[in-house]
Amino acid sequence: MTQVTQQALPTGSWSADRIHSNVGFAVKYIAGTFLGTFSEFDARLSDDGLSGTAEVASVQVKDPNLATHLQSPDFFDAERFPQLSFAAKEVSRSGDGLTIAGELTLKGRTEPVEIVGHISDPAPDPYGGERFGLQLEATVDRTKFGLNWNNPLPSGDAALANEVTIIVDLQLVKQP
Amino acid sequence: MRVLGISGSLRRDSHNTKLLRAAGELVEQHGDQFELFDGLKAIPPYDEDDEIGYGPRPVIRLKRAIAKADAVLFATPEYNSSIPGVLKNAVDWASRPPAASPLRNKPVAVIGASTGMFGAVWAQAELRKVLAATGARVSEVELAIGHAHEHLDHAGHPLDPAQAEALRDSVAMLMAEPQKLNVAA
Numbered sequence: 001m002t003q004v005t006q007q008a009l010p011t012g013s014w015s016a017d018r019i020h021s022n023v024g025f026a027v028k029y030i031a032g033t034f035l036g037t038f039s040e041f042d043a044r045l046s047d048d049g050l051s052g053t054a055e056v057a058s059v060q061v062k063d064p065n066l067a068t069h070l071q072s073p074d075f076f077d078a079e080r081f082p083q084l085s086f087a088a089k090e091v092s093r094s095g096d097g098l099t100i101a102g103e104l105t106l107k108g109r110t111e112p113v114e115i116v117g118h119i120s121d122p123a124p125d126p127y128g129g130e131r132f133g134l135q136l137e138a139t140v141d142r143t144k145f146g147l148n149w150n151n152p153l154p155s156g157d158a159a160l161a162n163e164v165t166i167i168v169d170l171q172l173v174k175q176p
Numbered sequence: 177m178r179v180l181g182i183s184g185s186l187r188r189d190s191h192n193t194k195l196l197r198a199a200g201e202l203v204e205q206h207g208d209q210f211e212l213f214d215g216l217k218a219i220p221p222y223d224e225d226d227e228i229g230y231g232p233r234p235v236i237r238l239k240r241a242i243a244k245a246d247a248v249l250f251a252t253p254e255y256n257s258s259i260p261g262v263l264k265n266a267v268d269w270a271s272r273p274p275a276a277s278p279l280r281n282k283p284v285a286v287i288g289a290s291t292g293m294f295g296a297v298w299a300q301a302e303l304r305k306v307l308a309a310t311g312a313r314v315s316e317v318e319l320a321i322g323h324a325h326e327h328l329d330h331a332g333h334p335l336d337p338a339q340a341e342a343l344r345d346s347v348a349m350l351m352a353e354p355q356k357l358n359v360a361a
Contacts, residue, residue, distance in 0.1 A: 068274035072281070072311035079281045079313075149308075 008093035009045055010122050010132055014172035016043040016052070017131065021170045023054050027142075028161035030153065036061045036070070043170050050088040050100070052168070057082060074149040081107045093119065100136070104166075106145040113138045113166075122174065130174040138166045177208040177351060180245035184252035184263035184288075184299070186217050191289040191324035192251035192296075194332025195343075199249055199287070202347045213241050222268045235269045242270055243278035246354040249347070250307075252288045254299035264306065271310040280311035283353030287319040287346055289328065295320025315353055317346040 024037035037060045043052035056076040061067050071078040088102040100115040117136035125131045142148075142164045150158045181196035193212070200210035218234035220226065230236045242248055252263055271277045286303045288296030297320045308314050319342050321327050327335055334340040 065274050068277070068280065068311045069309055072308065073313050074308045 008091040008098065009050060009119070010174075011047075013047075013175040014045040014132070015175055016041070017171045017173050018042070022168070023052070024167050025164050026167060027164045030159050034061075034160075043168075043172065045172055050091065050102075051086060052170075053083050053085045055082060056084055069149075075147050077107055086113070088115075096120065098134070098136070104138070104140060104145075107147065109145045111140070111144050113140055117168075125173070131171050134168070134170040134172065136168040136170070139163055140166060177203075177206075177246045177354060178244060179203045179208060179210050179347075179351065180241050180248045181210060181212045182216065182248060182250050182263070182266070183212070184216075184250065184260045184303075186262060190253070191291070191321075191328055191332070192253050194328060194330075195287065195289050195321065195324075195334075196249065196251045196332070198328075198332035198334070199251075199343060199347050202344055203351065206351065208351065211241065211245070213238065215241075216262055216266055219262070219266050219269060222265055222272075224272075227272060231269065231272075238266060239270055239278050242282060245282070247283040247285070247350050248279075248312075249350055250284065250286045250303060252286065252296055252299045252303050254288065254290050254292075254294075254296035257298045259299050259303050259306065263303070267303075267306055267310065274311070277310055279307065282312050283315060283350060284312045285315040285317040285346060285350040287317065287321075287343070289321040289324035291323065291325050293322045295322040295324070313353060315346075315350050317349050319343060319346045 022037055023041040024035060026033050026035050038054040038058050039060050040058035041052065041054035057071055057078040059067060059070050070076055084106040086102055086104050088100050090101040092099045096118050098117045098119050102113055102115065103110050104113045115136045115138040117134060120133040122130050122132040141162050143162050150160050153159050181200055183190055183193040183196050185192045196212055200212060203210040215234050215237050219238060220232050226232055252259060270279050284307050286300045288300045290296040300320060304314050321334060321339060329335055334343055
C-alpha cells in the first residue's frame with residue numbers, strides 16, 4: 001500500500017542529529033568505488049516537507065590534493081557555489097520502503113532526482129527525545145550539474161564514471 | 177585590477193614573453209596594472225624536502241606575485257608536445273601546500289605561440305588541465321599563434337587582425353572573471 005506525503009513521513013518538526021548521520025557519495029573510479037562524505041550538512045522535516053543542504057567545502061576524502069581539486073571549478077566550485085541542496089516534492093511509502101521525488105541543486109543547477117530508501121519509525125531515544133531514521137540513495141549524472149572532469153585510461157575509457165550515487169543516512173530528532 | 181603574466185619561455189627574445197607584453201599593454205589600456213613575472217629561471221626543482229617554512233626565496237616571490245594578482249595570464253611554448261619543464265615546475269611549487277596555494281580559485285588563462293604551425297596547442301591544453309587540478313579558475317580562452325616569428329611583430333603584437341582581436345578578447349575574458357567573483361560574493 002502506498003501513502004501520500006503527509007502520511008509517509010512523521011508529522012511535526014524534525015532536525016538531523018549530525019553526529020549520528022552521514023551524507024556522502026560513491027562513484028566508480030578506475031577499478032573500484034570511490035567514497036566521499038560531507039562533514040557539514042543539515043536536514044530537516046517540517047510542515048514544509050523534507051529538505052537538506054551540505055557545504056561542499058566540507059568534502060572529506062583521504063588525499064588533501066584531491067580535496068582541493070574537488071572544491072575547484074573542475075568539480076564543485078565551492079567558492080561560487082558553496083552549498084548543495086535538496087528538497088522533496090513527493091514522498092511515497094510502502095512498508096518501510098520510501099520513494100521520494102525531489103530536486104537537487106548543485107553548482108547552480110537544479111535537476112529532478114528520484115530517491116529510494118527506507119524509514120524506521122519514530123521511537124524514544126536515550127536522551128529523552130524522539131527520533132526516526134532515513135536511509136536514502138539517489139543516482140545522478142554529475143555532468144548534468146557541470147561536474148565534467150575526467151581523465152582517460154590507457155584503454156581510452158574514462159577513469160571516472162558520470163553516474164554518482166548520493167548516500168544519505170539520517171537520524172532526525174523531534175524538535176519541541 | 178592587477179594581472180600577472182607568466183611566460184613559459186626563458187629566452188630573452190621569446191615570442192611568448194613578447195606576446196605577454198602585448199597583452200600587458202591591453203591590460204594597461206583598461207587602466208589596470210600588468211606585471212610580467214621574471215623570476216622563473218631562479219625557481220629550483222620541486223623537492224618536498226625543501227618545503228620548509230614558506231619554501232625557497234624564488235618560490236616565495238612567485239607565490240606572492242600570484243597572490244597579489246587578481247588574475248594570471250600564462251603564455252607557453254611547446255616542448256616535445258608538452259609544457260616546458262620550468263613552467264610545470266613553477267606551477268607545481270605554487271600549488272603547494274594545496275590548502276594554501278595562491279592558485280586556488282585564481283582566475284587564470286592560457287595562451288601560446290610557437291614557430292611551428294600549431295601555436296603550442298598541446299602544451300596549452302596540458303597547462304589548462306594542470307592549472308585546473310591546482311584549483312585555479314581556468315578561463316575558456318584559446319589563442320594559439322603558429323609561425324610566431326612571422327605572425328608577431330617585434331613587440332609581440334599579432335599582425336593578423338583576427339589574432340589581434342582574439343588577443344583583446346582573451347584579455348577581456350580573463351579580466352571579467354574576478355568581477356564575476358565579486359558579484360557572486
